[in-house]
Amino acid sequence: IRGLPTDGTAAGLRCDGGKTIDAATFLFSCTSGGGDAPHIVLAAVTPSGLVLADGLPGMVDVLAAAITANSGAPVSGAAGANAAVKASFSARVLNANANDYNGYLQMRAAGSRASAGGNYPAAEQAYRDALDIETRLFGAEAAAVGATLLELALQVSNQQRFDEAAALFRRATPIVEAAPSPEIRARLASYRGLDAANQRHYEEALTFSRQDVLARQRAVDAVRNGGLDLNGNPPVVSTLLDGELAHALRVQAALELRMGNTAGAQAAAEKALYIITAHPDLPLAWRADIVSLMGEINAKQGRVVQAERNFTDALAMDRKLFGEGGPTIQ
Numbered sequence: 001i002r003g004l005p006t007d008g009t010a011a012g013l014r015c016d017g018g019k020t021i022d023a024a025t026f027l028f029s030c031t032s033g034g035g036d037a038p039h040i041v042l043a044a045v046t047p048s049g050l051v052l053a054d055g056l057p058g059m060v061d062v063l064a065a066a067i068t069a070n071s072g073a074p075v076s077g078a079a080g081a082n083a084a085v086k087a088s089f090s091a092r093v094l095n096a097n098a099n100d101y102n103g104y105l106q107m108r109a110a111g112s113r114a115s116a117g118g119n120y121p122a123a124e125q126a127y128r129d130a131l132d133i134e135t136r137l138f139g140a141e142a143a144a145v146g147a148t149l150l151e152l153a154l155q156v157s158n159q160q161r162f163d164e165a166a167a168l169f170r171r172a173t174p175i176v177e178a179a180p181s182p183e184i185r186a187r188l189a190s191y192r193g194l195d196a197a198n199q200r201h202y203e204e205a206l207t208f209s210r211q212d213v214l215a216r217q218r219a220v221d222a223v224r225n226g227g228l229d230l231n232g233n234p235p236v237v238s239t240l241l242d243g244e245l246a247h248a249l250r251v252q253a254a255l256e257l258r259m260g261n262t263a264g265a266q267a268a269a270e271k272a273l274y275i276i277t278a279h280p281d282l283p284l285a286w287r288a289d290i291v292s293l294m295g296e297i298n299a300k301q302g303r304v305v306q307a308e309r310n311f312t313d314a315l316a317m318d319r320k321l322f323g324e325g326g327p328t329i330q
Contacts (some may be wrong), residue, residue, distance in 0.1 A: 013039055013054060014183075019084060025077025027084055030054070036143040036184055037101065037134070038093055042081055046071035056101055058094040060085045096137040104133035104144075111151060115158075116285040118326030124155040146175030147184055150191050157195040165195055183244055186215035190248055197255060206255040213252050213268070216245040239279045246275040246282070250290050257297055266297050288317035288327065 015030035028041040041054040042063040048071045053063035064078040075081070086094065111126035127148055134144045153168035169192060176188045193208030223237050253268035273290045276282055295310030318327040 013041065015041055018043075021077030021080040021084060023076075025075055025081060027081050029088060031143055031179070036147040036179065037104075037138060038089060038142070038144075040085060042067065042075070044071070044075045044077070046073045046075075048072065056093075056096055056098065057085050057089045058096055059098075090139060092136070093138055100133065100137055104130045104137070107133065108148065108151070111155070112283070115151075115155060116283065116289075116327070117322050118330075120155050120158040124152060124159070127152040127155060141175055141178075143175065143179035143184060146172045146179060147187070150176065150184075150187055154191045154194055157198045160198070162195070162199055169195070182215065182219055183241070186212050186219070186244070186248070189215065190251060193255070194251060197258075202255060202258050206252070206259055209248065209252040209255050212248045213245070216241070216248045220245050239281055242275050242279055243282045243286075246272045246279075246286065246290075249275070250286070250293065253290075253293055253297070257293075257300065262297060262300050266294075266301075269293050269297055284317065285321055285327070288314045288321065291317070292330075 013030040013032055015028040018026050018028045021027055024045040026043040028043070030039040030041055031037065032039050038057055039054055040057050040060060040063070041052055042060060043050065043052045044064075044067050046067070051067045051071050053066045055063055060082050061078070064075040064081065068074050107126050107130035111123045111130065114120070114123035114126060131145065131148045131152060134142065134148055138144050149168055149172035153165045153172060156168060157165035169188075173188065176184050179185070189208045190212040193205040193212065196202075196205035196208060220237050220241050223235050223241060225235075249268045249272035253265045253272060256262075256268060257265035269290060273287075273294065276287050276290060291310050292314035295307045295314060298304075298307035298310060315328065322328055
């Protein structure tokens with residue numbers, strides 16, 4: 001089970017080492033890549049093979065029923081798994097249902113879209129709404145709350161309210177540092193770097209950015225060098241991990257360019273573009289953004305024909321995504 005890609009799921013879950021319920025039933029506590037919310041994976045060895053189901057902790061009985069329906073055999077450790085989940089999670093987490101969970105994910109997605117379009121006040125409001133839901137569902141110290149606090153801090157910083165952003169970063173930092181996911185800790189470095197850049201502290205911002213890229217590259221390399229899975233297939237780096245690395249590289253490229261290191265900017269931007277091209281399910285706005293940045297880099301190096309082509313391509317993508325809004329105007 002531990003050898004399966006991304007802990008046996010396609011959702012980018014990060015799971016612990018697992019708990020043995022009985023000889024054929026195993027339970028993993030996880031956080032979701034999409035929102036750092038608590039999840040579980042229930043695994044059962046059945047007569048028809050290994051079956052895994054993942055969902056919110058309060059869905060443990062539903063997951064056991066789904067495995068039974070899939071395999072035709074009851075999950076021998078279903079009752080034990082239920083007891084283990086109740087012992088591991090608070091009542092508020094156990095009471096969270098799929099509608100609640102989807103509601104806060106929609107708020108986070110709305111915040112991401114608004115931020116990509118340069119509408120920072122709308123992004124701020126969406127993340128505040130998500131934060132209210134998460135705090136009610138998971139508690140004030142949950143990893144999901146820390147992740148959204150980072151998003152909120154960045155949107156506040158983007159509006160030049162730096163003291164308020166600093167307070168949000170201070171509130172998020174102990175939650176993030178206690179979280180099991182190294183990705184969220186790398187995100188803290190990334191967003192502090194963006195906040196520093198908003199304040200024109202570019203050298204400090206670049207230091208944070210390089211730390212972020214190194215952390216995310218290590219996470220990708222750990223998967224890529226993990227050896228073959230149980231079916232003999234090479235390891236697959238998830239879109240989530242590669243996407244986080246691409247985003248970090250894009251930020252580094254912009255800061256390297258700002259500090260006059262055009263060669264470093266080009267190397268980081270080209271690597272980010274390669275990753276984004278390899279993962280068409282990443283946000284389309286990212287591609288427009290990195291192609292536009294490539295235009296800036298090529299212009300800085302005197303390659304004006306190539307720069308014009310970059311800007312023309314980015315303009316067409318931005319117009320399709322945002323109409324005549326902020327990214328198109330820029």
